Amino acid sequence: MLKFEDVSSGYHDTRIIQNLSLSVESGEFVALLGRNGVGKTTLLRTLFGICPIFGGAVVVDGTTLRSIRSEKMARAGYSFLPDDRGVFEELTVEENLVLARHKTYKPAVDVLELFPLLTERRTQLAGSLSGGQKQQLGIARAMLAGRKFIAIDEISQGLQPNIAHATMQALRHLVDEHQISVLIVEQSPTLPLEYCDRVIGMVKGRISLDQPVAAIQQEPDQLTDLLIVT
Numbered sequence: 001m002l003k004f005e006d007v008s009s010g011y012h013d014t015r016i017i018q019n020l021s022l023s024v025e026s027g028e029f030v031a032l033l034g035r036n037g038v039g040k041t042t043l044l045r046t047l048f049g050i051c052p053i054f055g056g057a058v059v060v061d062g063t064t065l066r067s068i069r070s071e072k073m074a075r076a077g078y079s080f081l082p083d084d085r086g087v088f089e090e091l092t093v094e095e096n097l098v099l100a101r102h103k104t105y106k107p108a109v110d111v112l113e114l115f116p117l118l119t120e121r122r123t124q125l126a127g128s129l130s131g132g133q134k135q136q137l138g139i140a141r142a143m144l145a146g147r148k149f150i151a152i153d154e155i156s157q158g159l160q161p162n163i164a165h166a167t168m169q170a171l172r173h174l175v176d177e178h179q180i181s182v183l184i185v186e187q188s189p190t191l192p193l194e195y196c197d198r199v200i201g202m203v204k205g206r207i208s209l210d211q212p213v214a215a216i217q218q219e220p221d222q223l224t225d226l227l228i229v230t
């Protein structure tokens with residue numbers, strides 16, 4: 001359903017993504033791993049039209065695109081949670097959720113059950129939430145809007161471990177129930193190895209690893225180049 005074909009992209013005249021090819025199928029839950037600065041965020045920004053494509057093409061639902069418009073992706077049911085959480089700070093929690101909801105699509109996950117604080121804080125301005133609370137609102141919005149594809153940058157950022165696990169379980173359920181695709185960016189392999197189907201690793205703007213989770217569990221050394229050195 002989604003393919004990057006020999007894509008190069010970046011910022012102004014700086015090429016960050018280098019001749020990168022990958023695909024994500026319907027009903028696949030994929031994690032993108034890599035150290036700081038390798039281009040994971042830039043890859044997601046390219047898919048959602050925030051960074052220009054310098055070369056190659058992105059194929060979305062069979063249509064080859066050499067430039068991408070964010071609003072078209074949103075209309076097609078592709079949702080993106082950027083690393084700054086992408087909430088409307090001047091609107092309430094409830095208004096943020098209403099704007100993300102689609103007329104007919106009802107996700108198989110009740111986001112208010114998943115994130116009870118969104119009900120407790122429904123009349124509060126999103127801008128006054130903490131970072132972790134904004135993350136929950138942003139993920140809820142991405143789940144409501146992503147009828148075909150959900151991309152989430154830095155998924156566990158600011159989330160308590162139990163909430164991060166519940167979020168991954170809910171995404172797994174959405175993938176299995178609706179055959180949507182999910183692509184997450186995460187710093188650590190722990191959650192991806194428990195919940196995802198496949199791990200894609202990036203080094204310096206290129207793919208360095210693309211393996212099913214089962215293959216990585218057998219040979220975890222494959223992750224060494226992708227892990228953060230502390």
Ligand SMILES: Nc1ncnc2c1ncn2[C@@H]1O[C@H](COP(=O)(O)OP(=O)(O)OP(=O)(O)O)[C@@H](O)[C@H]1O
Nearest residue numbers: 011014016034035036037038039040041042043083
């Ligand atoms: N707005 C920008 N203008 C120019 N260069 C940028 C911009 N944003 C990021 N970069 C550069 O692009 C490269 C890749 O950054 P990117 O944020 O995609 O990496 P990342 O893998 O997501 O890292 P992190 O995990 O730290 O967010 C870095 O060298 C970064 O300095």
